Amino acid sequence: MTGADCASRFSVIIVNYNGGNMLAACLRSVLKEGVPAGKIVVVDNGSHDDSLILAEQEAPGIRLIGNTCNAGFARAVNQGLDLASGDFVLLLNNDAQLEANSLCAFAEVFDQIPALLIAGGQLYYPDGRPQNAIAAIPSLAGELLPKFLLKWLKPRQLCGKSQAIGPTAVESVIGACLAVRCAGLVHLGKLDEDYFFFLEETEWCQRARRLGYQVYHVPAAHAAHAQGQTANRFRSAARIEFQRSKLTFFRKTQGQLAYLIVSVILPIKALVNAVSNSLGCIVTLCLRRRQRAQALGYWRVVLWHSLGRPKDWGLPDKCPRLTDR
Numbered sequence: 001m002t003g004a005d006c007a008s009r010f011s012v013i014i015v016n017y018n019g020g021n022m023l024a025a026c027l028r029s030v031l032k033e034g035v036p037a038g039k040i041v042v043v044d045n046g047s048h049d050d051s052l053i054l055a056e057q058e059a060p061g062i063r064l065i066g067n068t069c070n071a072g073f074a075r076a077v078n079q080g081l082d083l084a085s086g087d088f089v090l091l092l093n094n095d096a097q098l099e100a101n102s103l104c105a106f107a108e109v110f111d112q113i114p115a116l117l118i119a120g121g122q123l124y125y126p127d128g129r130p131q132n133a134i135a136a137i138p139s140l141a142g143e144l145l146p147k148f149l150l151k152w153l154k155p156r157q158l159c160g161k162s163q164a165i166g167p168t169a170v171e172s173v174i175g176a177c178l179a180v181r182c183a184g185l186v187h188l189g190k191l192d193e194d195y196f197f198f199l200e201e202t203e204w205c206q207r208a209r210r211l212g213y214q215v216y217h218v219p220a221a222h223a224a225h226a227q228g229q230t231a232n233r234f235r236s237a238a239r240i241e242f243q244r245s246k247l248t249f250f251r252k253t254q255g256q257l258a259y260l261i262v263s264v265i266l267p268i269k270a271l272v273n274a275v276s277n278s279l280g281c282i283v284t285l286c287l288r289r290r291q292r293a294q295a296l297g298y299w300r301v302v303l304w305h306s307l308g309r310p311k312d313w314g315l316p317d318k319c320p321r322l323t324d325r
Helices: 003-009 021-032 051-058 073-081 102-112 138-144 147-153 180-188 202-210 235-253 254-284 289-306
Strands: 010-016 040-045 063-067 086-093 095-097 116-124 177-181 214-225
Touching: 003 102, 010 021, 010 073, 010 102, 021 040, 021 051, 021 063, 021 095, 040 051, 040 073, 051 063, 063 073, 073 086, 073 177, 073 202, 086 095, 102 116, 102 177, 102 214, 116 202, 138 254, 177 214, 180 202, 202 214, 202 235, 235 254, 235 289, 254 289
Parallel strands: 010 040, 010 086, 040 063, 116 214
Antiparallel strands: 086 177, 095 214, 116 177
């Protein structure tokens, strides 16, 4: 297949929140791969910047969905799925740029493996260093045991930077550059909107595998990824969202006992991190800005747990119905 043939089989969904120039660069990379503008869906989660203007200027004819508030990643992707068409849908972060021939790499693996439902590409930092592209499914052992022991027991599952040369079956993939077979969505269903930010694609991968489908990492599909630009602007809020998503994951997929255990473990870990970072800050006279921010961020997480995990804490501008859960 030519690049144009591959691109014609894909729709692309990009979720945006104040992405600005990152979004414009992302769109350029998708258009360069040959995806028609009419098959690119940008779902904007209530941006306050000029994201939508830049998007229309960069790619006239794209399909825009403008939410008036931050609906979260899962709900925004699901809105995009309603407009998607073709054999496959690519979810691409607004801070990622698709690299040449990546869509053909995805399409080739999908065509070779009929049971393949979700595939993730290889992610790189802008300077070329590899990023984590695969992830293990969260487990109670993962919360209870130290990381060095887990990596010794399960080196393949816990090595986020895959060394594979060819397509490899994995537990789950990172959602920054993730392709899904449209025909399988009838059985898989959409993303679970109980996850606002983090772990929604992890649960999707777990669900796919439980249904008998396969999840693969595809090293030949590349994307440069600035990694977490939205979350990095709100570090302590993002930590809260991650812990909220982890609690949601255990509650919905691992059973009540596992959920209760993790509910106790997470605040203890947050407290340990808060104290250790505070002591480190004191030793250095709090001269390091990053260390100060980390200490304050962890104390905020501790406070969130202590106050009963308020629903309105976390990333900003949430849609009202989401803070009522």
